[in-house]
Amino acid sequence: MSTEAPTQRYRVDPHARFRVMDDEGIFVLQDAGEVLVVNEVGAFIVEQLKAERSLDEVVTGITERYAVEAERARSDTTALLDDLLRAGAITRS
Amino acid sequence: MSALSIEFAGCRYRFAGLNPEQADLARSRFEALLCRDDARPDVQVDVHYSPNPAGFMRRPVGPVEYRTAVEHSEDSIAVAGIGFRARVDRAPLRAQMQTCLSDEWFLGAFENLFRVVASYRLFGEGALVLHSAAFTDGTRGFLFCGRSGAGKSTLCGLAAELELGILSDELNAVTPSDGSFELRAMPFAGDFGGAPRPHPPYPLTGLLGLSHSAAPLVHGCSKAEGVSRIVASCPYINADPLLVDELTGRAAMLVERVPLRVLSFAKDTRFWRILDHEYRSPHATLSR
Numbered sequence: 070m071s072t073e074a075p076t077q078r079y080r081v082d083p084h085a086r087f088r089v090m091d092d093e094g095i096f097v098l099q100d101a102g103e104v105l106v107v108n109e110v111g112a113f114i115v116e117q118l119k120a121e122r123s124l125d126e127v128v129t130g131i132t133e134r135y136a137v138e139a140e141r142a143r144s145d146t147t148a149l150l151d152d153l154l155r156a157g158a159i160t161r162s
Numbered sequence: 163m164s165a166l167s168i169e170f171a172g173c174r175y176r177f178a179g180l181n182p183e184q185a186d187l188a189r190s191r192f193e194a195l196l197c198r199d200d201a202r203p204d205v206q207v208d209v210h211y212s213p214n215p216a217g218f219m220r221r222p223v224g225p226v227e228y229r230t231a232v233e234h235s236e237d238s239i240a241v242a243g244i245g246f247r248a249r250v251d252r253a254p255l256r257a258q259m260q261t262c263l264s265d266e267w268f269l270g271a272f273e274n275l276f277r278v279v280a281s282y283r284l285f286g287e288g289a290l291v292l293h294s295a296a297f298t299d300g301t302r303g304f305l306f307c308g309r310s311g312a313g314k315s316t317l318c319g320l321a322a323e324l325e326l327g328i329l330s331d332e333l334n335a336v337t338p339s340d341g342s343f344e345l346r347a348m349p350f351a352g353d354f355g356g357a358p359r360p361h362p363p364y365p366l367t368g369l370l371g372l373s374h375s376a377a378p379l380v381h382g383c384s385k386a387e388g389v390s391r392i393v394a395s396c397p398y399i400n401a402d403p404l405l406v407d408e409l410t411g412r413a414a415m416l417v418e419r420v421p422l423r424v425l426s427f428a429k430d431t432r433f434w435r436i437l438d439h440e441y442r443s444p445h446a447t448l449s450r
Contacts, residue, residue, distance in 0.1 A: 086406055090414060093386035097393055097410060102401040104390040 176203035303345035303364030388422030
């Protein structure tokens with residue numbers, strides 16, 4: 070797992086498209102012709118990234134919206150962000 | 163030089179500039195879909211033969227699978243494969259093909275370019291072209307999307323044992339029609355093989371993804387998963403930055419009307435009893 074700075078921001082990769090559909094989210098990765106699906110929480114996280122929220126702000130948003138401890142929210146969020154970075158769905162701003 | 167015209171799924175494609183060997187190869191493969199060459203085509207493909215292989219992707223030694231290289235730009239699509247390269251203009255849709263092939267390898271190049279051109283033409287007509295297997299029982303059309311290794315050819319083999327009509331085990335098109343969708347065969351085959359032949363459109367009754375299991379089962383999936391499976395199965399278009407948003411929107415409309423299910427199946431024909439039962443009534447519903 071990465072140790073990202075709390076102020077780190079991300080954005081959807083220019084070669085990817087993101088769309089929310091019935092609470093879940095879909096990334097279309099154009100270069101690879103691949104598609105990723107993220108669950109409701111994942112879709113919420115990506116929407117927060119698109120709104121230029123930092124990692125800390127995203128974690129706060131999750132704890133406010135879902136019944137989850139901050140520590141757990143942070144570890145789950147960074148794990149998802151790692152996956153999305155590896156897949157080329159998002160990049161660091 | 164000679165020309166020939168091929169028609170399927172309501173579109174007419176004209177290939178001009180073929181030398182006699184190239185024309186014979188294409189005619190023999192697409193014989194059942196040849197049409198009169200004097201009508202205005204929907205898409206023209208001009209073939210330019212250059213026997214010098216320098217500058218073209220080389221033939222491999224031994225059997226090999228390779229992916230056709232496709233690059234998108236604002237006004238055209240560049241395509242390259244073994245022994246050929248091509249430029250496909252977006253509007254009006256038209257292609258120029260350069261090739262050093264006129265033996266049996268030419269047919270592979272011809273089909274590889276034809277797949278791209280037909281996918282763009284049909285997408286322009288409102289269709290989705292999917293990497294998929296499709297068959298019919300004569301009245302209902304079933305489409306199973308999935309990439310290589312998903313089980314498309316295996317399923318077609320099993321369906322053929324049941325004397326179901328195979329459309330294609332590689333590429334099929336779904337076209338909107340009066341508020342519903344029709345399934346149309348495309349004249350390209352994967353491992354299951356078979357020569358292209360004309361097929362009527364069939365109502366799209368079942369839209370399914372594939373997975374493997376010991377016992378046959380059909381289960382639902384979320385709309386997002388359904389859309390993702392469809393978008394992932396639409397070659398060329400899903401990598402085209404100018405069309406991917408439109409593609410995703412169309413896929414969402416499709417699964418809204420015809421929900422995508424997942425068929426888990428083993429290598430036997432038991433899957434058909436499940437499918438036949440689940441889709442017997444047009445009002446049948448499946449638990450999600």
